[in-house]
Amino acid sequence: MQDTSEVETFDAAAVNSARVRQPLYAPRKKIFPKRAEGRFRRFKWLVMAITLGIYYLTPWLRWDRGPHAPDQAVLVDIANSRFYFFPIEIWPQELYFVAGLLIMAGFGLFLLTSTVGRAWCGYTCPQTVWVDLFLVIERAIEGDRNARIKLDAAPWSANKLVKRVSKHAIWIAIAVATGGAWIFYFADAPTLLRELVTGKAAAVAYITVAILTATTYVFGGLMREQVCTYMCPWPRIQAAMLDENSLTVTYNAWRGEQRTRHSKKAAAAGQAVGDCVDCNACVAVCPMGIDIRDGQQLECITCALCIDACDGVMDKIGKERGLIAYATLAEYESNMMLATAGGTTPIDPRQVRGADGKLSDRIVSFHPRKLLRPRMLVYFAAWALVGLGLLAALLTRDRLQLNVLADRNPQFVVLADGAIRNGYTVKLLNMIPETRSIRVSLEGLPGGEMTVVGTNHAVGRSFILELEPDRLKTLRVYVRQPRAEVGGRTQHFSFVVEDRSSSESDRYEATFDAPETQR
Ligand code: SF4
Ligand code: SF4
Numbered sequence: 053m054q055d056t057s058e059v060e061t062f063d064a065a066a067v068n069s070a071r072v073r074q075p076l077y078a079p080r081k082k083i084f085p086k087r088a089e090g091r092f093r094r095f096k097w098l099v100m101a102i103t104l105g106i107y108y109l110t111p112w113l114r115w116d117r118g119p120h121a122p123d124q125a126v127l128v129d130i131a132n133s134r135f136y137f138f139p140i141e142i143w144p145q146e147l148y149f150v151a152g153l154l155i156m157a158g159f160g161l162f163l164l165t166s167t168v169g170r171a172w173c174g175y176t177c178p179q180t181v182w183v184d185l186f187l188v189i190e191r192a193i194e195g196d197r198n199a200r201i202k203l204d205a206a207p208w209s210a211n212k213l214v215k216r217v218s219k220h221a222i223w224i225a226i227a228v229a230t231g232g233a234w235i236f237y238f239a240d241a242p243t244l245l246r247e248l249v250t251g252k253a254a255a256v257a258y259i260t261v262a263i264l265t266a267t268t269y270v271f272g273g274l275m276r277e278q279v280c281t282y283m284c285p286w287p288r289i290q291a292a293m294l295d296e297n298s299l300t301v302t303y304n305a306w307r308g309e310q311r312t313r314h315s316k317k318a319a320a321a322g323q324a325v326g327d328c329v330d331c332n333a334c335v336a337v338c339p340m341g342i343d344i345r346d347g348q349q350l351e352c353i354t355c356a357l358c359i360d361a362c363d364g365v366m367d368k369i370g371k372e373r374g375l376i377a378y379a380t381l382a383e384y385e386s387n388m389m390l391a392t393a394g395g396t397t398p399i400d401p402r403q404v405r406g407a408d409g410k411l412s413d414r415i416v417s418f419h420p421r422k423l424l425r426p427r428m429l430v431y432f433a434a435w436a437l438v439g440l441g442l443l444a445a446l447l448t449r450d451r452l453q454l455n456v457l458a459d460r461n462p463q464f465v466v467l468a469d470g471a472i473r474n475g476y477t478v479k480l481l482n483m484i485p486e487t488r489s490i491r492v493s494l495e496g497l498p499g500g501e502m503t504v505v506g507t508n509h510a511v512g513r514s515f516i517l518e519l520e521p522d523r524l525k526t527l528r529v530y531v532r533q534p535r536a537e538v539g540g541r542t543q544h545f546s547f548v549v550e551d552r553s554s555s556e557s558d559r560y561e562a563t564f565d566a567p568e569t570q571r
Contacts, residue, residue: 058368058369059329059331059333059365059368059369060331060333061313061329061330061331061332061333062086062197062331062332062333062335062336063332064086064332064335064336065335066335066338066341066342066343066346067081067083067341068081068083068277068281068340068341068342068351069341069342069343069346069349069351070342070346070347070349070350070351071346076282080278081341082204083276083277083338083339083340083341084197084200084201084204085187085197085336085337085338085339085357086196086197086333086336086337086361087191087196087197087337088337088357088360088361089360089364090357090359090360090361090363090364091360092355092356092357092359092360093357093360095175096174096175096184096355096356096357099175099176099181100181100184100185103176103178103181104181104185107230107233108229108233110125110126110237111124111126111127111233111236111237111241112236112241112242113125113126115136115138115139117136117141117485118485118486118521119485120485120486120520120521120522121136121141121485121521121522122136122240124136124240124241125137125138126138126237127237127238127239127240128237128238129238130238134522135150140446141483141522143481143483145453146449148445149442149445149446152438152441152442152445153442155438156435156438156439156442159431159434159435159438160435162293162431163428163431163432163435165290165293165294165298166293166294166295166298166427166428166431167298167299167423167428168298168299168354168378169290169294169298169299169300169301169354170286170287170290170300170352170353170354171354172286173280173286173287173290173353173354173355174353174354174355174356175355177353179271179272179279179280179284180280180353180355182226182230182268182271182272183272183276183277183339184339185226185272186223186226186272186273186276187339189219189222189223189226190219193215193218193219193222194215194219197336203215220273223269223272223273224265224269226268226272227264227265227266227268227269227272227273228261228265230264230265230268231260231261231262231263231264231265231268232245232248232261234260234261234264235257235260235261239257244257248261276339277339277340277341277351280340280351280353281340281350281351287350287351288350291350295381295427296380296381296382296385297380297381297382297422297425298380298381299378299379299380299418300348300352300354300378300379300380300381301344301352301354301355301356301358301359301376301377301378302344302348302376302377302378302379302384303328303334303344303345303347303375303376304374304375304376304377304379304384304387305326305345305388305399306384306387306388306390306391306392306399306401306404307326307327307375307387307391307401307404307411308326308327308328308345308375308401309324309326309328309399309401310323310324310325310326310398310399311326311328311329311330311345312325312326312328312329312330313329313330313331315329324398324399324400324401324402325401326399326401327366327369327371327375327401328345328375329365329369331365333361333362333364333365334358334361334362334376335358336361337357337358337360337361338357338358339353339355339357340352340353344358344376356378358376359376359377359378361376362375362376363376372410372411378418379417379418380418380422382416383416383417383418386416387404387415387416390403390404390412390414390415391403391404450483450556450558451482451483451484451556452480452481452482452483452484452488452490452549452551452556452557452558453480453481453483453558454478454479454480454481454547454548454549454558454559454560455478455479455481455560456476456477456478456479456547456560456562457476457477457479458474458475458476458562458563458565459474459475459476459477463565464564464565464566464567466567467532469534469535470534470535471532471533471534471535472532472533472535472538472564472565472566472567473530473531473532473533474530474531474564474565475528475529475530475531476528476529476530476531476547476562477526477527477528477529478492478526478527478528478529478547479524479525479526479527480492480517480519480524480525480526480527480549481523481524481525482519482520482521482522482523482524482525483522484521484522485521485522486521487518487519487520487521488518488519488521488551488552488553488554489516489517489518489519489551489552489553490516490517490518490519490549490550490551490552491514491515491516491517491549491550491552492514492515492516492517492547492548492549493513493514493515493547493548493549493550494513494514494531494545494546494547494548495545495546495547495548495559496543496544496545496546497531497533497543497545497564498533498537498539499533499534499536499537500513500531500532500533500537500545500564501513501531501532501533502514502515502529502530502531502532503529503530503532504527504528504529505527505528505529505530506528507527511532516552531564533564533566538566540566541565541566541567541568542563542564542565542566543563543564543566544561544562544563544564545561545562545563545564546559546560546561546562547559547560547562
């Protein structure tokens with residue numbers, strides 16, 4: 053018989069559970085989540101430290117790209133239309149890399165959700181992480197659940213005022229730091245920080261910080277679980293991705309029911325007594341204000357804190373951990389069939405225990421090989437294919453590029469000596485942070501010669517040019533062909549650009565137009 057004398061019981065109401073859900077516009081019922089202890093809480097601390105660390109510190113990391121490029125490791129350089137990520141530099145015409153990464157993130161999220169349910173929501177979603185951070189501050193100032201409930205109910209006093217003002221002041225400081233960190237991704241962080249504090253930054257910087265400060269404070273500090281329940285579309289979308297083999301946080305009713313706080317009395321009366329001692333510890337720690345014993349609910353973000361709370365209770369009463377656990381619907385249903393003799397009796401947890409009182413070997417539990425389902429493999433294959441494609445594109449991309457735009461009005465000019473001239477706008481991209489000497493030449497177009505407007509390059513079939521590091525150079529080029537060489541109304545030829553010190557080159561197939569009478 054379980055000894056429940058050491059188990060603390062909580063007067064915790066599941067204010068957001070499906071069975072007591074309020075109408076949409078009903079006033080919010082406050083939740084005072086108790087601090088949980090256990091392996092999932094420790095894992096969440098670790099994830100929180102890593103994600104917040106990445107977010108706040110990344111703009112301060114430096115990466116030496118030489119004198120002609122910024123030295124911020126991760127930078128969205130809007131003014132120069134560049135995205136820098138450590139050694140990788142993405143130009144506007146390479147935005148397909150960003151699109152590819154977003155596609156990978158999408159497949160990754162599908163894979164994660166159909167495997168371990170809403171793990172994104174429970175561990176890494178910014179809303180979850182910042183609410184957790186704000187709760188740390190709240191607990192440090194106002195105490196754990198009972199102290200906060202007491203303080204909330206107490207009339208206003210100097211003590212309450214000091215605690216509330218301190219809490220909100222620190223929350224606002226965190227919110228400002230959050231908004232501030234965001235804009236550091238878009239400009240040199242040390243310079244922008246100096247400009248911000250001296251009032252010299254652009255208005256858009258202050259406006260962005262103000263908007264992000266407000267959203268962080270309101271969403272993370274004030275609205276909390278309401279953002280997940282009412283504003284975020286993900287809980288609705290993810291329902292379509294779960295199947296009977298997806299892991300979700302589950303109350304194993306097949307061993308928990310019938311729940312009772314008076315197990316000795318119930319057992320003496322011959323009643324079936326489950327492992328749940330109805331202590332409400334799982335409800336008290338839930339940041340969403342729900343009771344996992346009511347079954348799967350849209351509000352559950354699968355943060356697993358109720359698993360920690362319940363495992364602690366099971367340890368105290370000498371029962372196996374896992375009354376609340378990550379489980380699949382398929383496992384749950386087969387264990388339920390065991391506990392109800394194939395669905396013919398009410399739950400009798402004695403059916404799932406052997407003569408020694410231990411959980412029976414017939415209980416179905418999760419095995420990692422169940423993750424290898426066709427659906428998982430398809431998601432993984434799609435994710436890996438996009439990743440490999442991006443990697444291949446990244447490793448083989450050209451760093452010297454040529455683009456040509458032919459004049460359309462006029463398409464050609466007939467010169468005094470009868471020669472035909474076409475005009476082109478030639479764009480040369482040097483995508484490395486070093487100066488390079490390049491040769492631009494014509495291929496094809498017999499007798500054709502180039503004149504570069506505004507330069508002293510000699511008229512000819514090629515010219516040499518210095519390209520500045522990491523820059524786009526635009527040239528106006530006239531191509532002239534003697535009348536006797538004109539080979540038709542439209543002739544095809546190529547502009548070719550070559551780096552003289554490396555094997556890099558690029559070419560552009562262009563057309564040369566002439567009037568009908570020249571044929
Ligand atoms: S029910 Fe459990 S897993 Fe779900 S949100 Fe509450 S504490 Fe987290
Ligand atoms: S499920 Fe666990 S934590 Fe929740 S009331 Fe029952 S024994 Fe307590």
